[in-house]
Amino acid sequence: MPTTRRDFLKTSVLASSLLFVPRFLHALDRQGLAALRDAGGRRLVVVQLGGGNDGLNTVIPYQNDLYYKARPTLGIRPQSGILTLNDELGFHPAMTRLKGMFDQGQLAVLNSVGYPNPDRSHFRSMDIWQSASAADQYVTTGWLGRYLDSSCATCPQPYNGLEVDDTLSLAMKGAARKGLALKNPAKFHQVTQNHFLAQVSKETGPAGGSEMDYLYKTLAETASSADYLYQTSKVYKSAITYPNTEFGKNLKTTAELINSGVDSRVFYVSLTGFDTHVRQQEQQGKLLGDLSEGLSSFAEDLQKSGEFQNTLVLVFSEFGRRVSQNASxxxxxxxxxxxxxxxxxxxxxxxGNAAPDLLNLDQGDLRHQLDFRSIYATVLRDWLGADDQAILGSQFERLSELV
Structure with missing residues (x-):
């Protein structure tokens, strides 16, 4: 017996399933399929280190006495296995595989990245990084979402930007186009196969632009996207060993989506746990090991398929830590x-630039040398071929010949 709209609204099973359906998806575009405006086949993968990673113990100024004076027990000594990058800086000992990528010319380090009038709130600073706003601006769209707005105006697919997570970050939300958040293509597809959801998503729905019409179109687009991602992701299954962690699994899913040929230009992955107020050494060391192992496995996966040359990975955290260690x-x-x-x-x-200046601090904190929006502008214009000034809302000096 056909499902009526009243049945649709009242059925608890469907209502439960709808909790998993992203509400931000837009109506199906009637203009037909359209790929992202030419980015030369290139893609961007953003890795967010949530919690505020301690940059001074990630890229260590091992020749600077001020570093060890500020961190008498927390400072990492050369004899602990610092992985030297040059005569001033070295990676944390847990970052062995990333050091290998550095040695192969596959990794760039940019120091003292930030913005004027920095905010020390996790939420506010993350919003600033994700929206690419100034510290005194409040913006409701993200820099990658605005990239989708600008470069994918006629794309009907929300999967042109994918976040491998349960929820969508501000970075991936545009005014008209937004990315799609999912942890696993198979599970996402399974949700849309709920009997009632599948049936309703195939119906035309009422005309006239009503809320119900919007909902019907949203369901149809969700089901279509889930089916596309599920079917396409079966093309390639990784044989590379990743860390047996949530981050490692999410990177593996990202690599499988890329290597399967999913038509997406931006991907977003997170690694959390970097808020190290207490007993930092063990916690940060474990996380940086996970980061190093995960990203190098990801690179190996893409190299095997020939996709690494067209992929750029950007790793950031919402802020660094104070120069001096605390009492804990x-x-x-x-x-x-x-x-x-x-x-x-x-x-x-x-x-790529000078080591952090530990002699010229701002009330115990590093002064930024490089505005993070200059990096975004470089990535948008020089890597993705997009209009960086329109997306960022202002002109920022790009980094010459970086990508």
Whole structure:
């Protein structure tokens, strides 16, 4: 017997399923399929380190006495296995595989990245990084969402930007186009196969632009996207060993989507747990090991399929930590931090700018040398071929010949 709209609204099973359906999806575009405006086949993968990673113990100024004076027990000594990058800086000992990528010319380090008038709130600073706003601006769209708005105006597919997570970050939300959040293509597809959801998504729905019409179209688009991602993702199954962690699994899913040929230009993955106020050494070391193992496995996966040359990975955290350790052998919220760029197409790998200046601090915090929006502008214009000024709302100096 056909399902009526009243049945649709009242059926608890369907209502439960709808909790998993992203509400932000837009109506099906009647203009037909359209790929993202030409980015030369290139894609961007953003890795967010949630909690405020301690940059000074990630890229260590191992020749600077001020570093060890500020961190008498937390500072990492050369004899602990620092992985030297140059005569001033070295990676944390847990980052062995990323050091290998650095040596192969596949990794760039940018120091003291931040923004004027920094905010030490996790939520506010993350919003600033994700929206690419100034500290005194409040913006409801993200820089990658606005990239989708700009470069995918006629795309009907929400999967042109994918976040491998349960929820969508502000970074992926545009005014007209938004990405799609999912943890696993098979599970996402299974949700849309609920009997009532599947049936309703195939119905035309009422005319006239009503809320019900919007809902019917949203369901149809969700079901279509889920089916596309599920069917396409079966093309490639990774044989590479990833860390047996949530982050490792999410990177593996990302690699399988890319290697299967999913038509997406931006991907977003997170690794959390970096708020190290207490007993930092063990916690950060474990996380940086997971980051290093995960990203190098990801790179190996894409290299095997020939996709690494067209992929750029951007690793950031919402802020760094204070220069001095605290009384709990940890670090408190700080300001400027390092950013890592990985890829097979880097034009200027290595250490990209000067080491952090520990002599010229701002009330115990690093002063930023490089505005993070300059990195975004470089990635948008030079890597993705997009209009960086229109997307960021202002002109920021790009980093010459980086990507």
């Amino acid at each position: 052998n940890g670090t408190d919220h700080g300001t400027a931090n390092n950013v890592l760029l990985l890829g097979g197409g880097l034009r200027r790998p290595g250490v």
